Amino acid sequence: MTPIExxxxxxxxxxxxxxxxxxxxxxxxxxxxxxxxxxxxxxSDFRDAPEGIATNILATRLNLLSSLxxxxxxxxxxxxxxxxxxxxxxxxxxxxxxxxxxxWAQCHLxxxxxxxxxDARIR
Amino acid sequence: MTPIExxxxxxxxxxxxxxxxxxxxxxxxxxxxxxxxxxxxxxSDFRDAPEGIATNILATRLNLLSSLxxxxxxxxxxxxxxxxxxxxxxxxxxxxxxxxxxxWAQCHLxxxxxxxxxDARIR
DNA sequence: CAAGTTGAGTTGCAATATGCAAGTTAGCAG
DNA sequence: CTGCTAACTTGCATATTGCAACTCAACTTG
Numbered sequence: 224m225t226p227i228e229x230x231x232x233x234x235x236x237x238x239x240x241x242x243x244x245x246x247x248x249x250x251x252x253x254x255x256x257x258x259x260x261x262x263x264x265x266x267s268d269f270r271d272a273p274e275g276i277a278t279n280i281l282a283t284r285l286n287l288l289s290s291l292x293x294x295x296x297x298x299x300x301x302x303x304x305x306x307x308x309x310x311x312x313x314x315x316x317x318x319x320x321x322x323x324x325x326x327w328a329q330c331h332l333x334x335x336x337x338x339x340x341x342d343a344r345i346r
Numbered sequence: 347m348t349p350i351e352x353x354x355x356x357x358x359x360x361x362x363x364x365x366x367x368x369x370x371x372x373x374x375x376x377x378x379x380x381x382x383x384x385x386x387x388x389x390s391d392f393r394d395a396p397e398g399i400a401t402n403i404l405a406t407r408l409n410l411l412s413s414l415x416x417x418x419x420x421x422x423x424x425x426x427x428x429x430x431x432x433x434x435x436x437x438x439x440x441x442x443x444x445x446x447x448x449x450w451a452q453c454h455l456x457x458x459x460x461x462x463x464x465d466a467r468i469r
Numbered sequence: 470c471a472a473g474t475t476g477a478g479t480t481g482c483a484a485t486a487t488g489c490a491a492g493t494t495a496g497c498a499g
Numbered sequence: 500c501t502g503c504t505a506a507c508t509t510g511c512a513t514a515t516t517g518c519a520a521c522t523c524a525a526c527t528t529g
Contacts (some may be wrong), residue, residue, distance in 0.1 A: 230526050234372075234397040236463045238451035239379050239444055242487050245455070249357075249370040249516090256362050274357040275491055283470055291458070305518050313454045318461055319452060323443040328361035331436045332368070335414070340359045372487090400488050405507055423515050426506055427496050 246317075250276055250284050254322075255317050257309070259345060263297055263307040273314060284343070288314070321345060368414060369440075373399055373407050375447075378416070378440050382468060386420055386430035411437070446469060458468070 258266050288294045293314035297307045357363050377391045380387050416437035420445045
Protein backbone atom coordinates (compact mmCIF):
# COMPACT_ATOMS: atom_id res chain seq x y z
CA MET A 224 0.00 0.00 0.00
CA THR A 225 1.43 3.31 -1.00
CA PRO A 226 0.93 6.24 1.37
CA ILE A 227 -1.00 8.41 -1.05
CA GLU A 228 -0.17 12.07 -1.23
CA UNK A 229 -3.46 13.91 -1.30
CA UNK A 230 -2.21 17.45 -1.06
CA UNK A 231 -4.43 19.68 -3.14
CA UNK A 232 -2.73 22.86 -4.27
CA UNK A 233 -5.22 25.70 -4.10
CA UNK A 234 -4.44 28.07 -6.94
CA UNK A 235 -6.40 30.98 -5.48
CA UNK A 236 -9.10 31.86 -2.99
CA UNK A 237 -11.79 31.90 -5.68
CA UNK A 238 -14.45 29.28 -4.89
CA UNK A 239 -14.86 28.31 -8.55
CA UNK A 240 -11.12 27.89 -8.97
CA UNK A 241 -11.06 25.84 -5.76
CA UNK A 242 -13.88 23.61 -6.95
CA UNK A 243 -11.86 23.01 -10.10
CA UNK A 244 -8.76 22.28 -8.01
CA UNK A 245 -10.77 19.34 -6.67
CA UNK A 246 -12.96 18.32 -9.63
CA UNK A 247 -11.30 19.88 -12.66
CA UNK A 248 -10.23 16.81 -14.60
CA UNK A 249 -11.76 14.39 -17.06
CA UNK A 250 -12.58 11.59 -14.60
CA UNK A 251 -13.67 12.75 -11.13
CA UNK A 252 -17.08 14.03 -12.19
CA UNK A 253 -17.70 10.87 -14.21
CA UNK A 254 -17.28 8.80 -11.05
CA UNK A 255 -19.75 11.14 -9.35
CA UNK A 256 -22.08 10.82 -12.35
CA UNK A 257 -22.16 7.02 -12.07
CA UNK A 258 -23.07 7.31 -8.40
CA UNK A 259 -25.74 9.93 -9.04
CA UNK A 260 -27.28 7.74 -11.72
CA UNK A 261 -26.95 4.33 -10.05
CA UNK A 262 -26.87 5.07 -6.32
CA UNK A 263 -24.06 2.64 -5.55
CA UNK A 264 -21.26 1.26 -7.73
CA UNK A 265 -18.47 -1.23 -7.22
CA UNK A 266 -14.93 -0.89 -8.52
CA SER A 267 -15.74 -3.12 -11.50
CA ASP A 268 -18.92 -1.19 -12.27
CA PHE A 269 -16.86 1.98 -12.63
CA ARG A 270 -14.18 0.15 -14.60
CA ASP A 271 -16.75 -1.22 -17.06
CA ALA A 272 -18.40 2.14 -17.80
CA PRO A 273 -18.32 2.98 -21.53
CA GLU A 274 -15.69 5.71 -21.15
CA GLY A 275 -13.08 3.10 -20.17
CA ILE A 276 -11.22 4.54 -17.21
CA ALA A 277 -7.80 2.98 -16.53
CA THR A 278 -7.70 0.99 -13.31
CA ASN A 279 -4.84 2.98 -11.78
CA ILE A 280 -6.66 6.27 -12.43
CA LEU A 281 -9.86 4.79 -11.02
CA ALA A 282 -8.09 3.68 -7.84
CA THR A 283 -6.46 7.08 -7.26
CA ARG A 284 -9.74 8.92 -7.93
CA LEU A 285 -11.70 6.70 -5.56
CA ASN A 286 -9.05 7.33 -2.89
CA LEU A 287 -9.03 11.07 -3.50
CA LEU A 288 -12.80 11.43 -3.50
CA SER A 289 -12.99 9.29 -0.35
CA SER A 290 -10.37 11.36 1.42
CA LEU A 291 -12.33 14.50 0.52
CA UNK A 292 -15.48 12.89 1.92
CA UNK A 293 -17.38 13.08 -1.36
CA UNK A 294 -17.83 9.30 -1.55
CA UNK A 295 -17.65 6.44 0.96
CA UNK A 296 -17.93 2.66 1.21
CA UNK A 297 -21.45 1.38 1.67
CA UNK A 298 -20.17 -0.83 4.50
CA UNK A 299 -17.13 0.70 6.17
CA UNK A 300 -16.63 -2.39 8.36
CA UNK A 301 -16.27 -4.89 5.54
CA UNK A 302 -13.40 -5.67 3.19
CA UNK A 303 -13.08 -4.17 -0.28
CA UNK A 304 -14.52 -7.09 -2.24
CA UNK A 305 -18.12 -6.42 -3.21
CA UNK A 306 -18.13 -3.34 -1.01
CA UNK A 307 -19.64 -0.66 -3.23
CA UNK A 308 -19.18 3.10 -3.06
CA UNK A 309 -21.90 5.69 -2.61
CA UNK A 310 -22.11 9.47 -2.37
CA UNK A 311 -21.80 11.29 0.91
CA UNK A 312 -24.04 14.29 1.46
CA UNK A 313 -21.26 16.52 0.24
CA UNK A 314 -20.85 14.43 -2.89
CA UNK A 315 -24.59 14.25 -3.53
CA UNK A 316 -24.63 18.05 -3.47
CA UNK A 317 -22.69 17.96 -6.76
CA UNK A 318 -25.81 16.77 -8.57
CA UNK A 319 -26.91 20.26 -9.75
CA UNK A 320 -23.53 20.71 -11.41
CA UNK A 321 -24.05 17.53 -13.41
CA UNK A 322 -27.58 18.59 -14.29
CA UNK A 323 -26.27 21.86 -15.71
CA UNK A 324 -23.54 20.06 -17.66
CA UNK A 325 -26.22 17.76 -19.06
CA UNK A 326 -28.48 20.62 -20.10
CA TRP A 327 -25.63 22.54 -21.71
CA ALA A 328 -24.35 19.52 -23.61
CA GLN A 329 -27.79 18.65 -24.93
CA CYS A 330 -28.33 22.21 -26.16
CA HIS A 331 -24.90 23.10 -27.42
CA LEU A 332 -22.88 19.97 -28.10
CA UNK A 333 -25.24 18.02 -30.31
CA UNK A 334 -24.04 19.65 -33.54
CA UNK A 335 -20.35 19.01 -32.94
CA UNK A 336 -20.86 15.48 -31.63
CA UNK A 337 -23.53 13.88 -33.82
CA UNK A 338 -23.98 10.64 -31.87
CA UNK A 339 -24.48 12.35 -28.51
CA UNK A 340 -27.45 11.12 -26.54
CA UNK A 341 -29.77 14.12 -26.82
CA ASP A 342 -32.56 13.03 -24.50
CA ALA A 343 -30.71 11.51 -21.55
CA ARG A 344 -31.98 12.39 -18.11
CA ILE A 345 -30.55 12.12 -14.62
CA ARG A 346 -33.12 10.11 -12.73
CA MET B 347 1.83 29.76 -36.60
CA THR B 348 1.40 26.10 -35.84
CA PRO B 349 -1.52 24.30 -37.45
CA ILE B 350 -3.23 23.33 -34.20
CA GLU B 351 -4.76 19.89 -33.89
CA UNK B 352 -8.13 20.37 -32.30
CA UNK B 353 -9.45 16.85 -32.53
CA UNK B 354 -11.56 16.12 -29.50
CA UNK B 355 -11.80 12.43 -28.69
CA UNK B 356 -15.34 11.68 -27.51
CA UNK B 357 -15.12 8.95 -24.90
CA UNK B 358 -18.78 7.99 -25.09
CA UNK B 359 -22.18 9.23 -26.22
CA UNK B 360 -23.05 10.44 -22.73
CA UNK B 361 -23.68 14.21 -22.77
CA UNK B 362 -21.99 14.74 -19.41
CA UNK B 363 -18.94 12.79 -20.51
CA UNK B 364 -18.90 14.82 -23.74
CA UNK B 365 -19.12 18.10 -21.87
CA UNK B 366 -16.12 16.96 -19.84
CA UNK B 367 -14.30 15.98 -23.05
CA UNK B 368 -14.51 19.69 -23.89
CA UNK B 369 -14.29 21.41 -20.50
CA UNK B 370 -12.86 18.78 -18.16
CA UNK B 371 -9.53 20.32 -17.23
CA UNK B 372 -8.24 22.79 -14.70
CA UNK B 373 -8.13 25.85 -16.99
CA UNK B 374 -10.92 26.03 -19.57
CA UNK B 375 -13.68 26.88 -17.13
CA UNK B 376 -11.48 29.49 -15.46
CA UNK B 377 -11.16 31.32 -18.78
CA UNK B 378 -14.96 31.15 -19.07
CA UNK B 379 -15.28 32.37 -15.48
CA UNK B 380 -13.19 35.47 -16.20
CA UNK B 381 -15.42 36.28 -19.16
CA UNK B 382 -18.62 35.67 -17.21
CA UNK B 383 -17.40 37.98 -14.45
CA UNK B 384 -15.79 40.72 -16.55
CA UNK B 385 -17.58 40.59 -19.89
CA UNK B 386 -14.45 40.99 -21.98
CA UNK B 387 -10.82 40.15 -21.24
CA UNK B 388 -7.57 40.55 -23.13
CA UNK B 389 -4.78 38.00 -23.25
CA SER B 390 -2.86 39.86 -20.52
CA ASP B 391 -5.97 40.10 -18.34
CA PHE B 392 -6.23 36.31 -18.37
CA ARG B 393 -2.50 35.93 -17.86
CA ASP B 394 -2.56 38.20 -14.81
CA ALA B 395 -5.43 36.39 -13.04
CA PRO B 396 -4.47 35.17 -9.55
CA GLU B 397 -4.36 31.49 -10.57
CA GLY B 398 -1.31 32.14 -12.77
CA ILE B 399 -1.98 30.30 -16.02
CA ALA B 400 1.11 29.62 -18.14
CA THR B 401 1.11 31.58 -21.39
CA ASN B 402 1.38 28.52 -23.64
CA ILE B 403 -1.60 26.89 -21.91
CA LEU B 404 -3.53 30.13 -22.17
CA ALA B 405 -2.85 30.39 -25.90
CA THR B 406 -3.93 26.81 -26.61
CA ARG B 407 -7.08 27.19 -24.49
CA LEU B 408 -8.08 30.43 -26.19
CA ASN B 409 -7.60 28.71 -29.57
CA LEU B 410 -9.56 25.65 -28.52
CA LEU B 411 -12.45 27.59 -27.03
CA SER B 412 -12.53 29.83 -30.11
CA SER B 413 -12.58 26.87 -32.47
CA LEU B 414 -15.47 25.39 -30.47
CA UNK B 415 -17.30 28.73 -30.76
CA UNK B 416 -17.49 29.26 -27.01
CA UNK B 417 -15.51 32.52 -27.15
CA UNK B 418 -14.68 35.02 -29.88
CA UNK B 419 -12.74 38.23 -30.49
CA UNK B 420 -14.66 41.39 -29.74
CA UNK B 421 -13.57 42.78 -33.13
CA UNK B 422 -12.96 39.95 -35.61
CA UNK B 423 -11.62 42.37 -38.22
CA UNK B 424 -8.82 43.79 -36.13
CA UNK B 425 -5.42 42.40 -35.20
CA UNK B 426 -4.70 40.60 -31.92
CA UNK B 427 -3.24 43.55 -30.04
CA UNK B 428 -5.78 45.00 -27.63
CA UNK B 429 -8.49 42.84 -29.20
CA UNK B 430 -10.29 41.30 -26.22
CA UNK B 431 -12.23 38.05 -26.08
CA UNK B 432 -15.88 37.67 -25.11
CA UNK B 433 -18.34 34.81 -24.75
CA UNK B 434 -20.45 33.63 -27.63
CA UNK B 435 -24.04 32.64 -26.88
CA UNK B 436 -22.91 29.04 -26.55
CA UNK B 437 -20.18 30.07 -24.12
CA UNK B 438 -22.48 32.34 -22.12
CA UNK B 439 -24.78 29.34 -21.66
CA UNK B 440 -22.09 27.84 -19.41
CA UNK B 441 -22.91 30.41 -16.73
CA UNK B 442 -25.30 28.13 -14.77
CA UNK B 443 -22.55 25.52 -14.49
CA UNK B 444 -20.25 28.09 -12.89
CA UNK B 445 -23.04 29.24 -10.58
CA UNK B 446 -23.52 25.68 -9.35
CA UNK B 447 -19.77 25.23 -8.86
CA UNK B 448 -19.77 28.46 -6.86
CA UNK B 449 -22.67 27.39 -4.66
CA TRP B 450 -21.19 23.98 -4.03
CA ALA B 451 -17.75 25.34 -3.18
CA GLN B 452 -19.18 27.91 -0.77
CA CYS B 453 -21.20 25.24 1.03
CA HIS B 454 -18.79 22.32 1.01
CA LEU B 455 -15.26 23.53 0.43
CA UNK B 456 -14.92 26.18 3.11
CA UNK B 457 -13.80 23.75 5.82
CA UNK B 458 -11.05 22.13 3.77
CA UNK B 459 -9.81 25.40 2.28
CA UNK B 460 -9.89 27.97 5.08
CA UNK B 461 -9.06 31.05 3.04
CA UNK B 462 -11.70 30.43 0.40
CA UNK B 463 -13.81 33.44 -0.44
CA UNK B 464 -17.14 32.42 1.08
CA ASP B 465 -19.33 35.25 -0.10
CA ALA B 466 -18.27 35.76 -3.72
CA ARG B 467 -21.01 36.27 -6.24
CA ILE B 468 -21.17 36.08 -10.01
CA ARG B 469 -22.56 39.41 -11.02
C1' DC C 470 -9.82 -28.16 2.27
C1' DA C 471 -7.10 -27.68 -2.22
C1' DA C 472 -7.59 -25.52 -6.66
C1' DG C 473 -9.51 -22.35 -9.50
C1' DT C 474 -11.93 -17.91 -10.34
C1' DT C 475 -12.99 -13.24 -9.70
C1' DG C 476 -12.96 -8.44 -7.59
C1' DA C 477 -9.98 -4.96 -6.28
C1' DG C 478 -6.36 -3.10 -6.69
C1' DT C 479 -0.49 -2.19 -7.92
C1' DT C 480 3.40 -1.64 -10.68
C1' DG C 481 6.30 -0.42 -14.65
C1' DC C 482 6.80 2.07 -18.45
C1' DA C 483 5.41 4.73 -22.69
C1' DA C 484 2.70 8.65 -24.29
C1' DT C 485 0.59 13.26 -23.17
C1' DA C 486 -0.05 17.30 -20.91
C1' DT C 487 1.48 20.93 -17.89
C1' DG C 488 4.68 24.39 -16.07
C1' DC C 489 8.41 27.64 -16.52
C1' DA C 490 11.72 30.66 -18.73
C1' DA C 491 13.24 32.72 -22.54
C1' DG C 492 12.69 34.23 -27.20
C1' DT C 493 9.90 36.24 -31.22
C1' DT C 494 6.72 39.24 -33.73
C1' DA C 495 3.86 42.92 -34.76
C1' DG C 496 1.33 47.41 -33.41
C1' DC C 497 1.69 51.71 -31.63
C1' DA C 498 3.75 56.16 -29.43
C1' DG C 499 6.96 59.58 -29.98
C1' DC D 500 12.78 54.57 -37.25
C1' DT D 501 13.35 53.45 -32.34
C1' DG D 502 11.92 51.75 -28.29
C1' DC D 503 8.07 49.65 -25.68
C1' DT D 504 4.85 46.23 -24.93
C1' DA D 505 0.78 42.93 -25.87
C1' DA D 506 0.35 38.64 -27.73
C1' DC D 507 2.07 34.87 -28.61
C1' DT D 508 5.88 30.63 -29.62
C1' DT D 509 9.54 27.51 -28.45
C1' DG D 510 12.40 24.41 -25.73
C1' DC D 511 12.85 21.68 -22.16
C1' DA D 512 11.86 19.78 -17.33
C1' DT D 513 8.28 17.77 -14.57
C1' DA D 514 3.84 15.73 -13.72
C1' DT D 515 -0.22 13.21 -15.17
C1' DT D 516 -2.48 9.73 -17.97
C1' DG D 517 -2.94 5.43 -20.40
C1' DC D 518 -1.99 0.62 -21.10
C1' DA D 519 -0.72 -4.02 -20.02
C1' DA D 520 0.70 -7.13 -16.93
C1' DC D 521 0.89 -8.63 -12.34
C1' DT D 522 -0.51 -9.35 -7.28
C1' DC D 523 -3.43 -10.59 -3.62
C1' DA D 524 -7.14 -11.73 -0.87
C1' DA D 525 -12.02 -13.42 -0.99
C1' DC D 526 -15.20 -16.47 -2.34
C1' DT D 527 -16.82 -20.99 -4.71
C1' DT D 528 -16.55 -25.39 -6.47
C1' DG D 529 -15.24 -30.20 -6.41
